[in-house]
Amino acid sequence: MAALDTAHFSEPVSQVDPQAFVRLADGQCHLDLLVRGAVCAGCISRIESGLLEDDRVERARLNLSTGRLRLSWRGDAALASTYVSRLGRLGYPATPYEPEAEADPQKEEERKLLRAMAVAGFAMANVMLLSISVWAGGMEMTEATQALMHRISALIVLPAVAYAGQPFFRSAITALRNRHVNMDVPISLAVILACGLSIWETFYGHGDTYFDAAAMLLFFLLIGRFLDMRLRAKAGEAARGLAAMQAATANRIRADGRIEAIPAREVKAGDRLVLAAGDRVPVDAVIREGQGALDGSLVTGETAPVAARPGIEVFSGMLNLDGKLVLEATADRDNSLLAEITRLVEAGEQSRSRYVRLADRAAKLYVPVVHSLAALTLLGWLVIGQDPHLAIIHAIAVLIITCPCALGLAVPAVQVVASGRLYREGVLVKSGDAMERLAGIDTVVFDKTGTLTEGRPRLINRDDIPDMAFETAARLARTSRHPLSRAVADAAGMGIAAAETREISGGGIEAVEDGVTIRFGSARWLGIEAASDPHSEVWLKAGDEAPIRFRFEDRLRADAAETVAALRERGCRVELLSGDRTGPVEAVAAELGLDAWQAELKPQDKIARLETLKAEGRSVAMIGDGINDAPALAAADVSVSLASAAEISQAAADFVLQGDRLAAAIVAYDVSCGAKRRVLENFGLAAVYNMIAVPLAVAGLVTPLIAAIAMSASSVLVTLNALRLAR
Numbered sequence: 208m209a210a211l212d213t214a215h216f217s218e219p220v221s222q223v224d225p226q227a228f229v230r231l232a233d234g235q236c237h238l239d240l241l242v243r244g245a246v247c248a249g250c251i252s253r254i255e256s257g258l259l260e261d262d263r264v265e266r267a268r269l270n271l272s273t274g275r276l277r278l279s280w281r282g283d284a285a286l287a288s289t290y291v292s293r294l295g296r297l298g299y300p301a302t303p304y305e306p307e308a309e310a311d312p313q314k315e316e317e318r319k320l321l322r323a324m325a326v327a328g329f330a331m332a333n334v335m336l337l338s339i340s341v342w343a344g345g346m347e348m349t350e351a352t353q354a355l356m357h358r359i360s361a362l363i364v365l366p367a368v369a370y371a372g373q374p375f376f377r378s379a380i381t382a383l384r385n386r387h388v389n390m391d392v393p394i395s396l397a398v399i400l401a402c403g404l405s406i407w408e409t410f411y412g413h414g415d416t417y418f419d420a421a422a423m424l425l426f427f428l429l430i431g432r433f434l435d436m437r438l439r440a441k442a443g444e445a446a447r448g449l450a451a452m453q454a455a456t457a458n459r460i461r462a463d464g465r466i467e468a469i470p471a472r473e474v475k476a477g478d479r480l481v482l483a484a485g486d487r488v489p490v491d492a493v494i495r496e497g498q499g500a501l502d503g504s505l506v507t508g509e510t511a512p513v514a515a516r517p518g519i520e521v522f523s524g525m526l527n528l529d530g531k532l533v534l535e536a537t538a539d540r541d542n543s544l545l546a547e548i549t550r551l552v553e554a555g556e557q558s559r560s561r562y563v564r565l566a567d568r569a570a571k572l573y574v575p576v577v578h579s580l581a582a583l584t585l586l587g588w589l590v591i592g593q594d595p596h597l598a599i600i601h602a603i604a605v606l607i608i609t610c611p612c613a614l615g616l617a618v619p620a621v622q623v624v625a626s627g628r629l630y631r632e633g634v635l636v637k638s639g640d641a642m643e644r645l646a647g648i649d650t651v652v653f654d655k656t657g658t659l660t661e662g663r664p665r666l667i668n669r670d671d672i673p674d675m676a677f678e679t680a681a682r683l684a685r686t687s688r689h690p691l692s693r694a695v696a697d698a699a700g701m702g703i704a705a706a707e708t709r710e711i712s713g714g715g716i717e718a719v720e721d722g723v724t725i726r727f728g729s730a731r732w733l734g735i736e737a738a739s740d741p742h743s744e745v746w747l748k749a750g751d752e753a754p755i756r757f758r759f760e761d762r763l764r765a766d767a768a769e770t771v772a773a774l775r776e777r778g779c780r781v782e783l784l785s786g787d788r789t790g791p792v793e794a795v796a797a798e799l800g801l802d803a804w805q806a807e808l809k810p811q812d813k814i815a816r817l818e819t820l821k822a823e824g825r826s827v828a829m830i831g832d833g834i835n836d837a838p839a840l841a842a843a844d845v846s847v848s849l850a851s852a853a854e855i856s857q858a859a860a861d862f863v864l865q866g867d868r869l870a871a872a873i874v875a876y877d878v879s880c881g882a883k884r885r886v887l888e889n890f891g892l893a894a895v896y897n898m899i900a901v902p903l904a905v906a907g908l909v910t911p912l913i914a915a916i917a918m919s920a921s922s923v924l925v926t927l928n929a930l931r932l933a934r
Contacts, residue, residue, distance in 0.1 A: 225287035228303035228472065230541050235265060236284050237541070239304035240276040242269060242294060243316075244378070250299070253387070257297045258290060275304050298381040317436060323371040324429040330367030331422040334360045357409040360418040365402060371425045372398055374432065393577055393606040398424060400603050401911055404596050417600065420911050424607070427916050457489040458482070460533070471540050482532040488525040491542075492534035494518065499530025518701060581605040584905050593907075600911065604904040608914035609897065617889035620929035625882040628933050632874045633865045641861035642879040644845040647826050651774050652817065654831035654839075655785035655795055656743065657690045658849055659767045661867070664694045664743055664759035676755045680747045683708055683716045683727045690832075691745050692716065692727075694759055715745065723750040730788070731807060743791050761791075763798060766870040771799050773873045780825070784813045784839075813839040830872060831860075847872050881932055889925040896921045 230237050245251060251269045258267040258278065263286070266279040276294075280286060294301045337356045375398070378391040398421055405416035457471045460479040471489040474480065479495070482488060488501075494517050501513045501521060515521070515532055523540065581602045588598035626636045636642065653659050669677070681699035684692035686708045708718045715728010726733055726748050733748050743761055748754040764770075771781050783804035785792045792806035805816065817839060820827045829843035840846035840860050848860030849869065864871045900917050903909045909917070 225291050225303050226284050229284040229287050230539065231284070232542070235279050235281055236286070238278045238287050238290075239541075240278060240291065240294070240301040241304045242274050242276045242299050242301045244299045244381075245269060245274065253297060254294065254299055257293065261290075261293075264290075276301065296385060298378075298385045317433065320374060320429055320433045320436065323374060324426065324433060326367050327371035327422055327426040327429055330363050330371070331419065331426050333363050334419045334422055337363075337419075354409070357405075357416050357418070360416065361406060361409060364405075364418040364422050368398060368402055368421055368425060371429065375425075375428070393581070393609075394428060397603040397606040397911060400599055404599055408596060417911070424911050424914075427919050428607075430919060432919075458486075474536050475539055476536050478536045480534045480536060482527045482534055484527055484529050484531070486527050488521050488523050488527070488534070490536045490540050491520070491522050491538040492536045493520055494532055495535050496533035497531050499532060500528045502526040502528055577606065577609040580609065580901070580905065587905075588907065597907070601904070601907045603911045604907075604909045604914040605901070607911055608900045608904045608909060608918055617893055617925050618886055620926045621882050621885045621889065621932065624929045624932045625878050625885075629862075629875055629878055632878075633868060633871050634875045635863040635865065636875075637861050637863070641845055642875075642882050644826075645828060645862070645876055645879040646883040648779065648828040648845060648876075650780045650782070650820055650825045650827045652782045652784055652813075652820075652827060652829045652839075652843070653771075654829075655783060655787055655792055656761060657832035658830055658869070659763060659783070659795055659799065660761040661764055664690055664761035666694050666698045666757060667742065667760050668756070668758040669698060672755060672757065676747055676749075678702070679720075679725060679749060680727050680755075680757065683718055683725065686710075687716050690761070691743060691757075691759055695745075695757065725749045729786070743787055763795065764867065764869050766868060768799055770869045770873055771801070773870070774876075777876065779828075782816075782820075784808055784816055786810075786813075810839060814842045817842045830869075847875065878932060885929055885932060888928055892925055892928065893921065 225238060225240070228238055242254065245254060254269050254276065255267045258264050261280070263282045264278070264280045266277065269276045278290060280290070291301050337360050372395065375391045375395045379395040382392060401417045401421040401424065405418050405421065408416050455471055456468050457474050457478075458466050458481040459469050459474065460466055460481060466481055474490050480489065480492065484499070494515055496517060497515070498517075499515045501515050502525060513519075513525070515527070515530070520537075521534065584605045585598050585602040588601055589595065593601075622642070625642055629636050656664075672680075677695075677699065680695055681702060682705040684695040684699070685702065685704035687693075687710055689710075705716075705718045705720070708716050710716050711728065711732065714732035715726060717724065717726050717728075719725070728745055730736070730744065730746055733746050733754060735746055735748075735754055743759045745757050745759075746754045747757065774781055781801060781803070783792065783796050783799075783801050785795075785804075785806050786808050787806060789806040792804055796802075796804040805812075808816070817827055817829065821844070826844050828845045828847060829840050830847040830849070831840055832849060840848060845862075846860040847862040847864060849864045849867075862872075862875050864875075896917070900909070900914075900921075904914060
């Protein structure tokens with residue numbers, strides 16, 4: 208809920224034109240902003256709800272760890288400046304999000320916190336020496352000497368508090384100026400009350416001051432704030448690392464043949480680009496000229512270089528190892544593969560699961576409850592005859608110790624750590640509530656082709672297919688990404704593709720050439736009665752000519768049996784649903800020991816089976832290839848897709864597994880179950896902390912110093928508990 212002023216930016220907001228960063232897609236304007244000052248779930252709620260008050264805003268989602276706000280709206284791109292101004296009025300200044308920028312505003316904030324911490328620590332150490340002298344002086348120390356010690360303490364502490372307390376004071380002032388309160392308001396109030404009470408006691412009271420407590424209070428609060436920032440930075444470093452891999456500039460070939468250097472965000476689909484050795488591919492593109500090698504480990508997960516030659520697709524983030532290449536952009540930077548992966552990695556923290564909603568509601572109750580409790584504590588101690596200065600001290604302790612930082616971090620910390628862990632394991636998470644749903648499944652449904660099998664079938668009857676029919680099938684196959692189509696295209700090699708084709712989900716590809724309708728797809732779609740065969744097949748039918756059969760062999764993934772067995776060990780029922788013929792499906796089911804399987808299913812048949820399972824009270828996860836199974840993936844309670852890099856943005860799944868490791872789904876399940884346990888543990892820690900700490904503070908058994916230590920420790924504790932998932 209804290210907010211910082213524009214001094215935290217390396218560049219003033221007024222010097223940046225947000226409209227220049229707006230991109231248009233699907234009839235909407237999209238803008239990524241870097242928002243500073245958000246420190247907890249309450250900040251996220253206020254920022255998002257403040258923007259969504261405008262009916263034109265379709266989406267506003269803030270990532271707490273990276274500070275990235277994704278904003279979408281209907282209307283003019285010029286509204287970008289309006290929304291940036293609105294964020295400023297809410298107390299959260301923003302600038303366009305530029306991942307390639309060298310300056311890191313968070314690093315500057317960390318340095319400011321360290322400087323403030325050093326000042327508070329210096330003041331605390333020196334004032335403690337003076338306080339010890341007063342405490343140990345006994346009868347030998349005169350009242351005049353004690354007063355001198357207190358005045359010296361005031362000279363040390365008051366300037367130190369004015370400087371070291373700026374992170375809290377600025378935030379509180381900004382919040383109050385915008386007519387709302389945040390967790391820094393009671394903290395600032397507590398520090399000011401402690402100093403004000405000490406000044407009154409020094410000059411007008413009997414000399415019991417709390418200058419040392421005020422300095423120590425700020426010191427420990429700053430430690431907690433710094434550790435919280437560092438832990439959140441560690442949790443979100445995967446997303447920031449990916450974003451930083453985006454190229455900042457691109458070399459575009461102009462119409463007159465000259466080459467100009469432009470910001471990568473200005474590249475549009477169709478632009479021709481020059482990529483020199485050592486440069487990163489700025490956007491998704493196709494190689495038009497040149498040969499060489501690319502480091503594609505970011506996309507493929509393999510360390511072996513990828514051959515670069517004309518016609519090969521390349522993706523943003525790939526590194527050109529040698530040779531000059533000429534590319535034709537197929538997407539702008541914000542719609543590129545690397546940008547999509549970055550968004551998926553970030554999305555793990557942006558969910559609105561029931562746990563997040565619970566924490567948000569609890570955090571919203573904080574301000575009225577804590578201020579009422581502090582006021583009642585003050586009045587209660589005054590009623591029973593306590594000295595006013597001690598009653599104020601008890602109220603200060605209540606203000607500090609009840610800060611809901613631990614509760615606000617309980618869920619987001621777990622989600623972002625779990626998402627980062629899964630990213631390292633090759634699993635991209637689209638939302639944190641997907642992990643919550645995955646942890647509750649009891650049934651897993653698999654597709655066959657490209658999921659349990661390698662998805663790289665090999666044509667095994669090439670010699671039986673006439674050359675002309677084979678070339679016709681290849682022209683159609685080059686327009687599809689279905690594994691069987693890719694197998695035909697790969698067997699045929701480079702060549703032309705059919706001009707106009709139509710792909711029928713669950714059927715095949717259809718085209719019209721020279722007035723003849725040509726279909727390349729399943730026997731069922733073509734009305735052919737195929738014989739039982741353990742091999743996969745597709746058929747080519749041109750007009751009234753006899754259909755021609757293409758037979759394929761597709762091996763099981765190396766870890767398919769291990770994955771199925773692991774799911775069973777975890778108590779999950781496993782089923783196989785496939786659109787392939789009975790023979791190949793039965794063979795795969797027998798090899799994996801699956802009794803529950805169905806073959807020759809259309810997409811709607813798979814959906815019907817999923818709905819039946821859900822009607823039986825089962826929680827179902829669907830694991831499929833992410834394209835042909837998109838309807839079934841959407842119908843499941845939670846969905847997992849094994850998708851090639853080019854298909855990631857098309858996947859309808861909640862989780863995307865990169866590479867060829869089906870066993871990564873087991874990692875996703877285990878981490879999701881672990882994340883659920885950590886969330887519940889964090890809620891328990893936050894609840895136990897408040898059940899113990901609040902009564903002690905109200906009873907006057909906790910000093911402001913102990914309250915500050917306890918509050919900071921609770922926040923660090925829940926974050927450290929979340930970081931256990933990183934192992």
